[in-house]
Amino acid sequence: MSPLDRKLLRDIWRIKSQAAAIGVVIAVGVLMLVMMSGLVSSLEETRRAYYERYRLAEVFAPVTRAPESMIDELADLPGVAAAEGRVAGDALIDIKGLSLPLQARVVSLPDYGAPTFNDVFLTDGRRPEPGNRDEILLLTSFARAHGIKPGQNLRVTIRGAQRELRVVGLAQSPEFLYLTPPGEIAPDDSRFAVVWMGRATAQAAYDMEGAFNEALLSLARGAREKAVLDAVNRRLERFGGLGAYGREDHLSDRYVSEEIRGLRSMSAVAPPIFLGVAAFLLHIVVARMVQAERGQIGLMKAFGYTNLEVGAHYLKLVLIIAIGGAIAGCLAGIAAGRAMVGVYLEYYKFPFLVFEVRPSSFVMGFVISTLSASAGGLLVLRNIFALTPAAAMRPPAPADYSRTGHIADALAERLDQPSRMVLRRLMRQPGRMAGAVMGIAAGMAISAAMTGIMSGFDETMDLNFNFVDRSDATIAFVNPTSDKTILELQRMPGVIAVEPVRNVQAVLRNGLKSHRGTVEGRVPDPRLNRALDTNLRAMTMRKEGVILAASLARKLDIEPGQMLTVEVREGRRPVLQIPVIGVTESLLGSPAYMELDALNRALREPGRVSGASLKIDTARSAELHQRLKNMPAVAGVSLKSDARESFRRLMDSGAGAMRYVMAAIAFIITFGIVYNSARIAQAECERDLASLRVIGFSKWEAAFVLLGELAVVALVALPAGALLGYALAFALAAGFSSDLYQIPVTYGRGDVGIATLAVLAAALLSGWLVKRDIDRTDLIVALKTRD
Template sequence: MLSLTSILDRKLLRDLWRIKGQAAAIIFVIAAGISLFVMSHGMMISLDETMRAYYERYRFADMYAPAKRAPDYLLSELRALHGVNDVEGRINGGGLVTLPGVSAPISARVLSYDPESAAPINGVHLSSGRMISPTHSNEILLLKSFADAHGLEPGDTLPITMNGVQHEFVIAGLALSPEFIYALPPGDFVVDASRFAALWANEDVMEAAYDLDGAFNEAVLTFSPGANEQALIDALDRILAPYGATGAYSRADQLSNKFLVEELAQLKTMGRVMPPIFLAVSIFLLNIVITRLVQTEREQIGLIKAFGYSNIDIAIHYLKFVLAIALGGALVGWGGGIWLGRMIGAIYQIYFHFPFLVFIADFSTLGIALTISALAAAAGAFFAVRSAIILTPAVAMRPPAPPKYASGNGFQKAVSRFLDQPSRMILRRLARNPSRALLTAFGIGAAMGLSVMMRFNMNATDYMLDVSFNVIDRSDVLVTFVEPMSDKTILELASVEGVSLVEPFRSTPVMFKNERIDFLGAITGLPDNPVLNRAVDSNLNDVDISGDGIVLSEQLAKILNVSVGDTLTVEVREGRRPTLGIPVIGLVEALIGTPAYMDMAALNRRLKEPNRVSGAYLKIDPRMRVHVYDHIKAIPMVAGVSLRREAYENFAKMIDEGPGVFRYIMSVFSIVIAAGVVYNGARIAYIERQRDLASLRVLGFTKIETGYVLLGELAALAIIALPIGSALGYLIWSYMATAMSTELYQIPVIYREDGLGYAAIIILLATAVAGAFVQSDVSKLDMANALKTRD
């Protein structure tokens, strides 16, 4: 004889099979949320653990202190500072790489390296080949990503121009470094392995190349836990000030680390915001399904209780029902999250150069996923299970009292004369239960809101690219110099055949201060009426930077807590190192970085260095590109060259194929949830109205007319959901854009009609597909059985 529990379990399996389509839709909605959680949580752990182990093993510096020329004996004084564990002086120089068949200048970062050091600060991971020999001055280690991009191997020669002199080096080995996990060419914001080379050479070669015998131009330090970073920065700046210090900074401001940390922050934001939205929709769906199930099984519940089942048995039975669906969603989501995480990990390995990156998703993540989905399922089933428990057998075995519909007569009379009979039936059902109609429309609108949010995300990315590379920066080439040079260099560049326009700029490193707020940045001096690199406001109109004041990006003004009219304290970190009080005269739109602008003549005047430039933006004739590049390579003091069109293409590629692939994943998931919500609504409406539909068929309605009565209601609810979804998408995107903006990237809150239209099309298509499935069920309706059903 079967036990009571086994009988209920058999009923459970029959119920699940009977609503398998709805259960599958809910499983996929739950799976989408769990997949996002597993992917973002696992990727966050993977990046964090890999970063921590990599930094620790190769002693990634805690602090950097650049200078112009500091004597080696200062290192003992720096080492004696409180909290410092170790310090090394090194030579950090810029250069240009020349490769056969490559006309464009390739920027290089050349670092001195001691191959005999047992545990150097900022050590390197040897990927292939061998370490450089201290007795072979012509050997170097080369960044592996650059070597792979150009097919270079150990033993190949590499010509490099350093400080205006070309050197021929032999590649001893290929290396990776925690300092270049995110290896950016000067002036760019996106990794381009083919356009940036980092290399390590013997110290004696570097001293000769940069005229730094017995000196260093950068100190790198490690310090003990709990050390006072700001006190160390102040001490380093004080000691190195006479030697051209430009300002010490911590690991948090090191560019590669900063990109990596901000990527982790965005993963945390995604993991915190998106899964709850998907799970909230799954709670909504489960509540509707289980409520309908309890309503249709009133008699069965009464009989079960009459045969001795307790309220606890009934509650456990229906909780098992929702937990079975939740378990399916959790398992599918966990598997999907692991697959997505490994795919994203492989993409990250292209942009973040780790020796290895293994996606971590252990069974603790599965436990978290199961717990989250179980709690969501229990929350969705709570009220329905409660209503099943309180039913007594006598009450349960009687048909439920007819619902009290809102009359809606006034509204119906006003419009009924314009409608045919099936349309009036649709209107009557909606008007008699407006709260239920609005609840269903809200569920569909929530699904649409995710699609709206993702489309706005894509619009924002396109806007960032367009504004940054077509409105603000209109140049073809950006040339930066090792140090500020005479503006006569600009005349030399302008005289090169193929250069149609040259626009100089002056950049100086500074520490911005406002009361207790400090920010290490730079001021860029622009010429009068700039054309190639402009400062624009939020309406993309030119901002007047003439006069003696400073114009800040909106993000920088927010960080410093200043507004137009305030006076900002600026400590210059080069040359005479003056401390200036500069009024804020305007704010500009900046989507990449946190720039600050001044009139170039005014900046040079305040620095007491007239007619100095740090680089230039160039507009060139594409037909003369090679000739212009050759001339730039011949300029001794060029520190780096950025090609703006290549930068634009790399940025777009990163969005399409790199970490930006998240937006496509989210777009697919938003479509999944939209389909799940609409299909569930259609199936529930069909199940609830089978008797009504069969009655219509008996009265002579055709299959199409009968389907229209049902699907017309679904279409009406989808249309009602469009403004709801638009509003929800607006709110979600407003929050996401703000939450995911960083110092490096400010995501604009862009709203475009095509985003709403795209999401509306998804909802209407999902409605049409769900309607097609339900119409198929209407056509196969067993009228005899349906008419026997008791309401």
């Protein structure tokens, strides 16, 4: 081992605590990169393999009723590789012990053989036998939520007719990776089911003998999806086509895609922050070592070591810390990614999800961490190359305090000796002090921004379920029905208020931009389910146009005053030109609102409603639930309390759970910055502190010189961190938000206060660790150290 390498090992051992702190910051950045990139690649690869193996359709074409002969015509269309028809519809499941029936989706399977598209993955039991019309498959997650096993009977209501069906197997499907009850955004395994039954059974239940109500298609290589969709819509129009759509508009795939997009966005933002801070810390540490070891550098050069050899010695120190942190970060990233897999398996119904990190993620983690760390060290190596042996072996020139003017003199008259020493140290190296301030401010900004994001998630919950939705339950009808049904609901015991709604499936277009969703008809002055403006005031539904959610208006690139094309996908399927008259701040989904009567007039269907919001007397809720259960027109009932709990679980999982991870990491990075600043200051003034002890200063007075500097730097960093956190909160809120939900920026005094406490806690812990070492300092050894 060469002398320089032996010196390298001694140097690393001497600064082991600082090296460990910097290594942790590097490890955190690499951890985030490996974990998030691994989750993205794992989700994408698992989704691709699952879709391919079980043949998820590329085009979905719902229709009111079409003869089976149309499947051959669809298969012959240019760009279509294959086509298959099936029967699908809504149903209710009656579970013993529950007062309300649960909603379900019924999907047909071929009586013989496997389906061409959207096959099922059998997790337990067997498939229904041909000719046995009472056998079904049940969604695995729903069955496990209610303890249902193969062999048990299930009471299912289809189109008002109730029958007992036998569960013979449990299954999953790529079509249902993410399931939500109708009208809700959060999944709930216990409140929504999927039932697969034989084609003949489904046709009889939905009056579809010799017909289908949904076509599934795959595209030929090189086919243009839009051209195929237009051709399919033209063919199915006379049979009540509801509008074909591609896989990217399928609700389940859309949720998974949004999750992947959010993870990819965070993986591009978070790791560079931590690695940049690590480069800054390494720059300070190496610069301090070079300054302290000027004499040693001069001796090495005098003994014949070249500039390159001496520079490589210090660069090796940087690389050892960076590579050690990168290795720890890779291992921790794998462990964290595997821990997150369980969360994704719970909410996204993959049959398996193996966390796999591509080698490129490890390479990228190593390359970025070493490059960022080297960047911090290379800036210092210039000084090494510039030093001649004679100049390096002389002490550095004393600091020039003349530039401080009369400010320092005026302050010095009012300060004691230790305080004057603190002041001189701050003014001696203002650039380094400013760097320490910005480093601590960056850590505080991350803490404050993440606390603000947590508050934003809570704000989303509060606004949506207390201000926007003030109902207790939402009812969906099987088909749009007469508004006389609302009068029937109002007469039911336990109903305090009823507010009708009309939800219409439609494609909204503005030029080349489009969105597949719904237009919601509301009463002129809604009280139970409201739309809010930018000032969170209730908006009145006006008859002259449509009100769009802000996220939807941005997606369509449309503003109030412009005309919106609405292609209705039900009933007579008219194409409407409606002016946009306002924008609402919707936090869930991307709704479009119209006044109820105006919407019905545009559809030429006066007095029709498709659902209602209810305010309920909780004392009579059981009686009301039983009455609703017996209404044949009711397709499902959703309680707001259940929806709220489901949404909270959604916010605490997946990408939403990352806010807790990043909040914890923010404290780690804050502590790393504060601790390194304190350690560097201790190393620089160790001889001065020992001198103070020898001339009679107490341990506390001597430590005050160092801790006072740390306190000033931390206090100056607080306002800078608060301002930086405000800007960062907007960037993070945009990253967490999606078309499915939006996170408002709620950056207030509480968020700044929590981040301030994190900085102060890190400063106190760092100060205690440093003071403990100061108290243990060998005064004789410290005084023998040559400046």
